[in-house]
Amino acid sequence: MPLAVFVPGGHRTGSLPARCLGKSVVRGYPHRQVRPVISAFMEQRHLGRTGLRVSRIGLGTLTWGRDTDEHDAADLLRTFWEAGGNLVDTADVYGDGEAEYLLGQLMDGLVPRRDLVISTKAGSVADPDRRVDGSRGHLLSALDASLARLGTDHVDVWHLHSYDPATPLEETLQALDIAVASGRARYAGVAGFCGWQLARAATWQLAAPGSRARLASTQMEYSLLQRGVEREVLPAALDTGVGLLPSSPLGRGVLTGKYRGDAVPPDSRRASGHMAAFVEPYLDDTASRIVDAVTTAADGLAVTALQVALAWVRDRPGVTAPVVGARNAQQLTAALSVEALTLPDEICRALDDVSAPVHRYPDHDWSTL
Numbered sequence: 040m041p042l043a044v045f046v047p048g049g050h051r052t053g054s055l056p057a058r059c060l061g062k063s064v065v066r067g068y069p070h071r072q073v074r075p076v077i078s079a080f081m082e083q084r085h086l087g088r089t090g091l092r093v094s095r096i097g098l099g100t101l102t103w104g105r106d107t108d109e110h111d112a113a114d115l116l117r118t119f120w121e122a123g124g125n126l127v128d129t130a131d132v133y134g135d136g137e138a139e140y141l142l143g144q145l146m147d148g149l150v151p152r153r154d155l156v157i158s159t160k161a162g163s164v165a166d167p168d169r170r171v172d173g174s175r176g177h178l179l180s181a182l183d184a185s186l187a188r189l190g191t192d193h194v195d196v197w198h199l200h201s202y203d204p205a206t207p208l209e210e211t212l213q214a215l216d217i218a219v220a221s222g223r224a225r226y227a228g229v230a231g232f233c234g235w236q237l238a239r240a241a242t243w244q245l246a247a248p249g250s251r252a253r254l255a256s257t258q259m260e261y262s263l264l265q266r267g268v269e270r271e272v273l274p275a276a277l278d279t280g281v282g283l284l285p286s287s288p289l290g291r292g293v294l295t296g297k298y299r300g301d302a303v304p305p306d307s308r309r310a311s312g313h314m315a316a317f318v319e320p321y322l323d324d325t326a327s328r329i330v331d332a333v334t335t336a337a338d339g340l341a342v343t344a345l346q347v348a349l350a351w352v353r354d355r356p357g358v359t360a361p362v363v364g365a366r367n368a369q370q371l372t373a374a375l376s377v378e379a380l381t382l383p384d385e386i387c388r389a390l391d392d393v394s395a396p397v398h399r400y401p402d403h404d405w406s407t408l
Contacts, residue, residue: 080123081378084359087255088280091195091226093156095353096375097126097284099364104137107366112141113149114368120150122375128258128284128362130160130200131185143190152191158284159185160230160258162200162211173203173211182218197224198258201231208236212243212251219252228256228281234271241279256282256359262352263329263394264290264321270398273357282359285352289363289374293321294348296334332393336386349377351390 083092098119103112116127129138139159146152161181164172172178182197197218203211215227229240237257244251257276259268261283268283276283289295298318330344337344352361365371382390 081375083125085282086196086226086359087228087253087276087282089226089253089255089282091156091255093126093360094124095360096124096349096377097128097158097360097362098124098371099286099362100127100129100138100142101133101364102138102366103129103141104134109141109144111367113145115365115371116142116145116150118368118371119375120154122372122378124375125154126156126158126284126360126362128158130163130198131181131188132160132163132165132200135165136184136188139185139188143188147190156195157189157191158196158198158228158256159189159194160198160200161185162203169205171201171203171205173199173201173206173214175210175214175217178211178214179217182214182223186223193222194224196226196228196256198228198230198256199232202229202233202236208240209243212240215244216250216252226255227252228254228258228284230258232257232259232272234275237272237281238275238279241275241281245279254279254281256284258284258286258362260287261285261355261358261361262288262290263294263333263348263390264326266394266396269396270402277357283357284359285361288352288361289345289348290321290326291318293318293326294330294333294344296330296344298322299327299330299334329390329394332390336382336390340380340382340386342380343373345373346377346380347382347386347390349374350380350382351387353377354381354387 081094081096084095085091086093098115100107100112107115119127127142129142131139133139134141142157146155161178162171162173164170164177166172178199182194185194186192197215199211199215202208215224218224219227227244229237232240237254241254244253257272259272261268262285265287268285273283275281292298333344333347337347340347349361349363352358363371363374365374
């Protein structure tokens with residue numbers, strides 16, 4: 040069920056967004072070519088228990104400014120925008136700041152800033168002795184630097200990139216309050232917080248709703264190959280009204296089936312010198328069985344393994360929008376085609392069973408024993 044169509048070109052008329060014209064817009068930047076347009080617009084969901092609505096698939100920029108150059112980044116952003124996507128996720132450490140800078144350049148004339156929900160993160164630092172700095176001073180300075188690189192006066196969602204055990208949590212969270220109160224961030228969230236850390240942070244913010252900014256979202260890795268967040272993070276998020284933005288929803292690319300039978304595509308992350316170790320943990324026998332099940336389900340539904348894996352995580356309870364990092368527009372188009380797919384209940388149950396993590400005491404309901 041292809042969702043992409045090719046058109047010979049197009050132009051902007053009036054003030055309508057190009058995506059509303061149902062045709063490609065080619066303005067010579069970064070290069071003139073025929074472009075695919077996704078015919079189905081993405082649904083939007085509220086980000087946690089807030090009024091902010093975001094597309095139910097997000098675009099990640101982890102490799103921008105490093106493995107993804109300005110031409111591919113422009114293709115990705117335009118393709119995403121034309122498909123109805125608005126949530127673009129970045130961080131101040133992606134490409135040592137180059138990802139934010141590149142996104143800022145592309146918002147200057149390529150895609151209107153008003154059409155995007157920009158999420159960035161702060162707190163991770165390139166210091167071997169202190170990998171995280173959650174101090175109020177560092178965070179607010181990092182936010183100002185992010186705004187300068189992005190070329191905007193505010194970000195829509197500002198995330199703490201990680202929990203800092205060396206800084207009092209109330210000091211770290213105060214940076215979020217200041218950012219929102221000053222207008223430099225519209226909403227606040229966290230990333231990489233385990234269950235108790237998320238629950239504590241979200242509850243602290245909810246304790247003073249008039250002066251503290253409630254947490255809108257949390258970012259954590261979540262896929263059929265990594266369901267650890269279901270143990271404590273998801274229950275905490277659901278209870279406190281925090282939306283989950285899963286990273287690596289395709290199991291770092293493994294769930295696409297590209298590595299079956301020890302295959303190593305030359306343009307894949309596994310073939311990359313600095314990304315191979317990122318993929319390696321998901322190449323064991325357990326992962327292989329799950330990938331086989333995903334592929335079997337895809338064959339039965341006449342879709343791709345990518346679509347099955349992405350639809351599964353997108354529609355899990357508590358999930359707002361998986362964040363997809365694509366290498367080029369063709370890969371992104373394949374991911375966006377999942378919009379028309381909803382997995383049958385029996386397929387979901389089968390995938391749940393084959394990928395079920397082992398959660399025993401104290402998670403198991405011992406009252407029934």
